[in-house]
Every structure is written in structure tokens, then in C-alpha cells.
Amino acid sequence: MTCLDHKHILQIDNLSVSFTQYERGLRQIDLKVIHNLNVSVHEGELVAVVGASGSGKSLLAHSILGILPPNCNASGNIIFDGELLDAARIRQLRGKEIVLVPQSVSYLDPLQKVGLQVRKGRNDKHIRRKQEELFSLYDLPEDTGGLYPFELSGGMTRRVLLSEAMMGNPRLIIADEPTPGLHLEAAQNAMSHFRQFADQGQGVLLITHDIDLALKVADRIAVFYAGTTVEEALVTDFQSIDTLRHPYTKALWRALPQNGFHPFPGNQPYVKDMPKGCPFGPRCHQFTPECEEDIPEHIIRCGTVRCIHAE
């Protein structure tokens, strides 16, 4: 997909997720919240997924781990270490090869001590030791393992979730907004751990809405808009607006403080009134009638883009 010659750890092709919903209890409608989404992670790579709230970032993570809500349909190819995964294989891999750092602190069982949760209910000596090591790595007080989630601060909970991911020997870490609630130092600490992990030849998929953060640690950035990837670019492409490919990415770039802080008015379309063709069409200054047709993915300068006007 890109010109990188590294081996793929994760490759997602044509992922679609849709919900069956009832409009005011009467009509059944199909809400396509993710459509034709592609993204990939190579060996030794930290890929950041950025996108506005509601663009489908968490659902992407949940699809890879097979924990989508039961009232939705999902299809697509998930290829992990060269192997096409199905639901059963995902169940075998998750928690071992692929681990998740979940988005919200509600992902901890309120009635179980956090130490036990991090250890997945196991109490062997060496697992206990590993957990304690990780807790101290993340600056958590020694007795944290014996506390219940309600007794932790938001930042502590984040760090517990981070240590959880490091418990095993995963091949791929999917971190869904792991930094909110962490003070700067702890956030940087977490990011450097991810970086080290990737540098050992593994992969990290970092989901965030913080482009600045992504630019600091990631190798590549996948930009989400309304349920699809509009562009996958190298971090270095962000040094200048000219090396970026998609008008939405360019708009994001201009909104960055160091690039003049030009806010981009408007919002991504709500899933129910998705425009035809390119979802960005209605907000795009390059919009032409052809944009209302199906937009294929192009490869330009080692990055992918879904825009017929990209060059």
C-alpha cells in the first residue's frame, strides 16, 4: 500500500461497520458508520489515527478486537502478520498478540481490585512481580494494585490501563486515546514507552485526536473523516502543506498553532445524512460534480489518499 518495504503487521482493507437502528421506533435504517476503511501498520512502526470525534476511531479498534456491539454488521479484511483473520481467530489472538488500551476509564470492572484485573485474575508469583514492576514503571504507588477503580484518580486509571497492555508480549498495541487525564510528563512517558515498543520491531496503532502529539511520536498518520481514511501520510509529509494530499488534511494542517491557527469552520456530516461520493465534498473548496461518484484510493508519494483532485 505504501512504498515502505517493511513487513506488514496489520493491514485492514475495506472495513465497513453499520448499525441497524430504528427511526422513532418505526423504520429500520442501516447506519453505515465506517465504510471502505483501509489502514496498515508495519513492523517497527507507530501509526497514529487522527480524526474528529465520532469519525469511527474507537469502532475501528473494536473491530480489530472483535468487540463491536451486537447490533452491528461488520465486514472487511483484517490481515495480521500475513494471516487473514476471522472472528474465531481474533478471539484467540486478542489479549495475547493484539492488546487494547481502551478509551475510557469505565473499561475497568468497578467491583474488582485493579491489580487483579491487570493480572487477568491470575495470582502467580512472577505475574504478580511483573505487574508490580509495571506499576512502578508508570509511577503508580505500591499499594495501587489493592485498590478499586473508584479509588483511583483519572490519571492513575490511565496508567493502570497502560500497564495492563504491557503485561504480556504483544505484537500489536492498539491504544485508544490513552493520554487524556495524564499530566504532560506522564503522557510523554507513555508515548516514549510506545515508541520503544515499536522500535523493538512491533507495531502500535495510536488513536488520538491530538495531531500535535501524533506528529511528535508517530511514523505515519492516518487521517479519518466521517468513517473512512481520507489519507495515510508519513509524518515528514506534515512539514509542508504541499506534501500533504487531501484537502481535509490540509485544512487540519492549517489549523495547527504553528501553521497559523486557521480554524476550519463546519462539522463532519452526521452518518444519517452522508453526502454521495466523497464525504468531505460539501466542505471542500475543490469540489466538482465528479466528487459525487465513488472515490477510489490512490497512492501518491508513498501515501494513500481518497481524493480525485489529489496530486
Add this chain to the structure above:
Amino acid sequence: MNTRLYSKFYKYVGQSFVKAILLLLAVSILSFTLVSLSPVDPIRSYVGEVGMANLNETNLAKLEAHFGLDTPPVERYWNWLTDFIQGDMGTSLIYRQPVADVISVKFMNSFLLMITAWTCSGIIGFILGTIAGLYRGRWIDKLIKGYSLLLASTPTFWLALIFLMVFSVELKIFPIGLSVPIGVAAAEVTVLDSLRHLILPALTLSAVGVANIALHTREKMIDVMEEDYVLFARARGESQLSIVKQHALRNIALPAMTLQFASLSEIFGGSILVEQVFSYPGLGQAAVSAGLDGDIPLLLGIAVISAALVFTGNLIANILYGVIDPRIRRGSVHG
């Protein structure tokens, strides 16, 4: 550090206790007001129609004084309450015995019946509800849900009648009526005999009780299985069995327990009907007789005792909740 946390916990228990006592006091006032409003004349109930006609002035006045009809209601309530606290609940008009004695005998009978039904319906209902919630939408869920919806709409006394017809009249497995065979002195009643008389009423009460518990547990189970922490446990690779054991059961245990203790009130209501059908000499049957025959002291006594039972149930549930739920035990919420 723990002393402070525990003192908070004791405060929580203490508050629950005070609240229960206040409510109980209010129940006694409400019940007393209701029975005092009644046009049923206690003297007429006591002496009967014939006795009424033969009653002369002085005796009437005596009886009026005995029933306290010549004192104002507030004073009458106060007298009743102070007596009640000292263990004197008055004299039952129909049994011609102290109400306290009547209630303690009947209560033991009812208690056996209720505790059996309560335990059975609680355990079975919990298991069924858990299974149904776990296998939502499958045939086993449909079966359990169908049973529960049907039983929740079934009149308890009608089910009792059906059981009576099937098991006692047709199959002759169980006796018709009376928890003790007629003509057998209480001392000679074997444990087996009482058991035989207990089974059908307990079965009826349990069958009905299961429905409600199962439906509620099922809903809770479905909710819990969709919680984020269950999702995350899945993402961590925990097996379904481990998720149920480690997370789901733990999290539905609390609401299930509250539900279980709250069902005491319903079980009591059901026992009134069931006891009537099976002529089981318990508190419920006594309540009906007291209501029909105008036995005010007995009715009042039963009302207060049954409310005490309900509030004790709630209190125990609250305390257990505090013991089990770390959020209360370690004193964070519910100041």
C-alpha cells in the same frame, strides 16, 4: 486509616436503621388510622349479633372502656403503642388469646413457608435469569422468558387452586388443606406430616416468585454483559466462562440481592392467598380472618409485624450491600 473508613460504614448502617424504625412507626400510625376509620364495630364483632341485643347499658360501657372507644384517637394510639413496645399487642377477638401469642404461633408456620419459597425462588430465579440473559435471544432464553412472563401474569390463588386440583384431588399425592391433620394433637404431628403440608403452598409461592426474580436478573445480566468492562475483558482474551465468573456474577450479585430482599413483601402477599387456598394456618390466613371478622388488634399486630419483616429485609439488604460493595464499604458514596 481503616478506622475512619469503618466509622463511615457504621454511620451508613446506623442511618439505614433509624430510617427503618421511623418508617415502621409511620406504618403503625397509618394502620392504626385505617382500622380506626372502619365502620366495623369492635363490640359487635366481639359479642356477636345476639350478644349485642342482650347487652345492657353498664356492660356496653364496660366494653367501650375496654376497647378504649371513649378515649380520643391520639391517646388511644399512644396507649396502643406503649403497650405494643412492652410486648402487649392486645387480645385477639376471634382467637380470644393475646395477639402476641397468636402471631408468634402463626408466624412460625408462615415463616417456614415463606423462607422455603423465598430461598427456592431466589436461587432458581437467579440461575434462570442469569442463563437467559447470557443466552439472550436463543431458545433457552425464550423458554425462560416465556415461562416468567406467563407466571408473572398468573393469579397466585388460581395457580394454587390448579395445584390443589392436580396434586391433591387427582393425584392424591398431597393432603387437601390444614397444615396439621385434623384430630391429631400437635405433639403427635411428625416432621414428615408438616412437610407434606408445606410442599404445595411452598411450590406455588416459589413458582410465582421465580418469574419476577428471573425477569429482573435477566435484564441486569443483559445490561452487565454490554458494559464496557465486559467488552474490555473480552478484548483481554478472557474466556466467556471467566467473564461470567469474574465480572458478570459479581456485578449482578448486588442488584440481585436487593431484589431478593425486596421480594419479601411480595412473598408475604402471595402467602396470604396461598394459605387461604391450602388452609395453611399462618399469618396470612389469620390476617384474612381478622379483616373479615373485624379483629382489630390482630389485624393491627399483623400489619406492623409484616411491615417490620419487610423493613428488616430492606435493612439487611442495605447492610449486605455495604459489606459487599467496596464503594460503600470503603466509604466513598452515600455519605
Add this chain to the structure above:
Amino acid sequence: MDDTLVTSPLQISKRKRLNQRSKTIIYLVLGLTFLLLIAVAGTLLSHAAITTNFMQKNLLPSLQYPFGTDWLGRDMLARTLRGLSISIVIGLFASFISAMIAAILGTAAATLGKTVDEVITWLVDLVMGIPHLLLLILISFALGKGTFGVIVAVAISHWPALTRVIRAEILQLKETNYVKIAGKMGRGKLEIAVKHMVPHVFPQFLVGLILLFPHAILHEAALTFLGFGLPPEQPGIGIILSESMRYLSLGMWWLAVFPGLALLITVLLFDLAGGSLRKLIDPYSAQD
């Protein structure tokens, strides 16, 4: 990459529900038709229900007498319909009154400040503390045990649960942004109530009302079964069942089975209709 690429299904939605609205409408229509039929039949059959015929005593169910006849030769079908229609009228009346009380108390608790709220919440706890059937016995005793006593008892004792629901609903609404904003924009309290509160609370109220009805007739039947209220000349379903008890040991099962079944069906239909309607209003509830 091409969009027409073959993809594998990862997950197929597990919730293919029957259209909830059609289901609700079916239950409601069935329930209401059933009610109407019984009410009409009960009125038409009021004479047949009390006609005794000593040539036709204690008959098993047959084509002529689908529910059999009783010890006085009365047609049990006619008696059942008549009895059910009496029970239903009382149930309707009672659930309506209880729902009104609940609406008033629930609204008052949620809107008239902390003290009122505490008093009403406490009152709810209090009434719920006495086992319901015992409370019914107490009230009907207080009112002298007649038909009047039964109706009033059933009518004024079913409000606590719905009061809680309405109170919680309004409290929650008060916290929502658009109500707060409307308040800030200087909209009058009445206007907010009519425009924003009523449309949300009314469906809950309706569901509560429908679900109260089966409770009310079950309790009415239970109370009369125990011998409180309703004279034998005006036999509700509870009285028919209580009379049938004496003939059970003689093996006359049909006296109890059919009337009880009719009561069960009525209750079940309205339970299902109410539950279904609730699911329509709150699609995320786990009721299905």
C-alpha cells in the same frame, strides 16, 4: 485499492427484531378488542349469568356450554364473561385513579422543592413497606369491606411505583440542556412544562397506566377471592373462583380452570402490550 474487492464478514448483527411497532400495535389492538368484547358480552349476558337451570347442573364443558355449568346449572361461560367484565371495569377505574395520583405526586416531588420531594419519597417508601395485599385488606376494612371498599382500596394503593418513575423522569429532564437553556431564555415555567416536559413524560405515564391495569385487576380479584367486597350477587372473577373452591374436591375442575384462565389472558395481554410499548419508547431497554 478497489472498492469491489471481496471482503469477509466479520460480524453479523445479532438483533433482527420483529418490527417493534407492529408488535406493540398487535398487542394493544388484541388487548383492547378483548376488553371491548368482554365488556359487551358481559353486559349482554348479565341475565344468562344468573339464570339457574336445575336440569343442567354440574355439566362438563361441552359445545353447548364451553365452560360447563355450575352446581346451580348456571352457564359458566356467561358467568366468567360477566365476572371478568365487572373486574375489568373496576380495574380500569382503579388504574386510572392510581395513575392520576402518581402523576400528581411524581410531578410535585420533582418540581416543588426538596422538602416536598423528601416527604413524597418517604410516603412512597412507607406505602411500599406494607405488603400490598395486606394494605388492600386494611383499606377495604377501613371502608367497611363492601364493593366501594374494594374499588377505593385498589385505586388508591397502586401509585407508588409509577410515582417513582415519573419523579425520576422529570428530574432527569430538568437536567437536560435544552430544558435548562429554555429556562435561561426566560421561557415561563408553564411553557417549558407544556412544550418540553409533557411530550417526554406522557409516554412514560401511558406505559405506567397500561401496566397498572393488569396489577389492579389481579389485586381486585385477589381481594374479592379472599372475601372482601363484591357481594355474591355481583360476582367478580375472584368470587367465582372462591366459590369454586368448595366444589374442587368433587372433581369439578372446570369451575376454576376457565375463569382463571380468562383472567390470566386478560392480564397477560396487557402486560405484553405495556412492556412492548415501553420498549418502543425506550429502545435500549433490555426487555425484549
